[in-house]
Amino acid sequence: MSSRADILAAVRAAKPAIDAPAPAVPSYDDAYPPDQDGLAALFTERLTTMGGTWHAPTAGQSIDDTLREALADKLGQPLDVNAVIASHVPEVEGNREIAGAPADLHDVDIAVLRARFGVAETGSVCFTEAELTVNAVAYLAQHLVVLLDPAEIVTNIHRAYQRDDIKNAAYTVFHTGPSATADIEGVLVRGAQGVRSLTVIPLAR
Template identity: 25%
Template sequence: MYELFKSKASAVGAEVHRVAGKKEALGFITSLLKEECAAELPGCRAIWAEGPFLEGIDRETLRNLPGLSFEVTRERAAQAKVGISEMSFAVADTGSLVQDQSAPADRLASSLTDIHIALVPSANIVPDKASVFTRISPKTSRYIAFITGPSRTADIERVLTIGVHGPQRLVILFVDELEGGRR
């Protein structure tokens, strides 16, 4: 299912990567933050929403990365270039990510930044939307988000613009080592 997801997500402009474990994921994220010149300046910061991935991670090492904060507020998100959050599921047949975004930090990290890095447990790739709704319920989840590619919109003349209402770049990172992640 990973290859189908990758094909569908890539077709709508997402970047899809896969790593074996947290160590490789941290290396990937660190490299991307350096590549994007994350710094303690407005418009250059990075925010990381709380989630199971961070359990057991030495945050002091990460705090040394310029501009990275684990405190996700509206103000910080508005000044951040990169947002990192965890997704609950990946839907193979549409290339979409799914997350219960009841926590405001998840919404801020995934929608207010220019670049969204989405961490997904590889085990949570499901074939279709029907499979998602056997695992997550609109009755108990107040805010279910489906994310398909970077933000895009078009005007009446069909001129496509990327990143007007959300991230210009969506980087999806599947991590094999993650069990089930958040639900």
């Protein structure tokens, strides 16, 4: 028997014979707004702090017009001119399928995805493999547009990890604003290693 096996056998033999359940972890959400409108306002504040944009549709505005308006100052060109749009939501028609290898999506200008939920504490949006299909699409696109149901905003990360869709997902990622780095001469640069902008459009499922 190896030394490793000897050590592990000794540890197992000395393990106390008790059945102690793991302690309950508090949710730490007493100080958060009690209603969804309040959580949406807090989410918007934190999202903006992290460099993201909350762009709510105006009354009667179509999702296509909302998308065009939200990206008007980010693309450097009209949305309808040669933009490669990879959409994984039925509300927006894209011109590039989100499928295949990550390299197939290297030239995507705009990725449009539906977030599983949002987190008010950090202004984050959550995706699983079901929303992404190709996990790298949310990093390779120049601009990420996220549809988020305001009713699906939780208070904090503790609440996020209590959700069954997190527990049952094979892959989960939280996006908090666009890519950024501040280690280049102390200057904040957005879009350094990932998306240049992250826009959240509140839209019920």
